[in-house]
Amino acid sequence: xxxxxxxxxxxxxxxxxxxxxxxxxxxxxxxxxxxxxxxxxxxxxxxxxxxxxxxxxxxxxxxxxxxxxxxxxxxxxxxxxxxxxxxxxxxxxxxxxxxxxxxxxx
Numbered sequence: 797x798x799x800x801x802x803x804x805x806x807x808x809x810x811x812x813x814x815x816x817x818x819x820x821x822x823x824x825x826x827x828x829x830x831x832x833x834x835x836x837x838x839x840x841x842x843x844x845x846x847x848x849x850x851x852x853x854x855x856x857x858x859x860x861x862x863x864x865x866x867x868x869x870x871x872x873x874x875x876x877x878x879x880x881x882x883x884x885x886x887x888x889x890x891x892x893x894x895x896x897x898x899x900x901x902x
Contacts, residue, residue, distance in 0.1 A: 819874035
């Protein structure tokens with residue numbers, strides 16, 4: 797499966813989906829994507845962080861710094877209200893699109 801081609805145009809939705817169940821720092825986002833996709837998708841830091849910065853500029857996510865138990869500062873991302881709305885719209889559109897594609901190829 798050519799996952800790079802399938803990911804095009806869907807990376808924003810995937811990032812928003814990763815934050816739908818609560819705030820995460822970058823490494824946890826990449827692990828969530830890897831786990832939920834059954835290791836089919838992997839976001840490198842070079843791919844992830846520009847997307848996070850763009851989503852933050854678009855006010856779909858917000859970021860704050862926390863100090864971990866180990867004493868290290870981590871930037872944590874979470875959905876904004878408009879990010880939650882955007883995620884649900886992406887999800888609705890994607891579900892309908894996938895259903896139509898499935899119908900075409902069955």
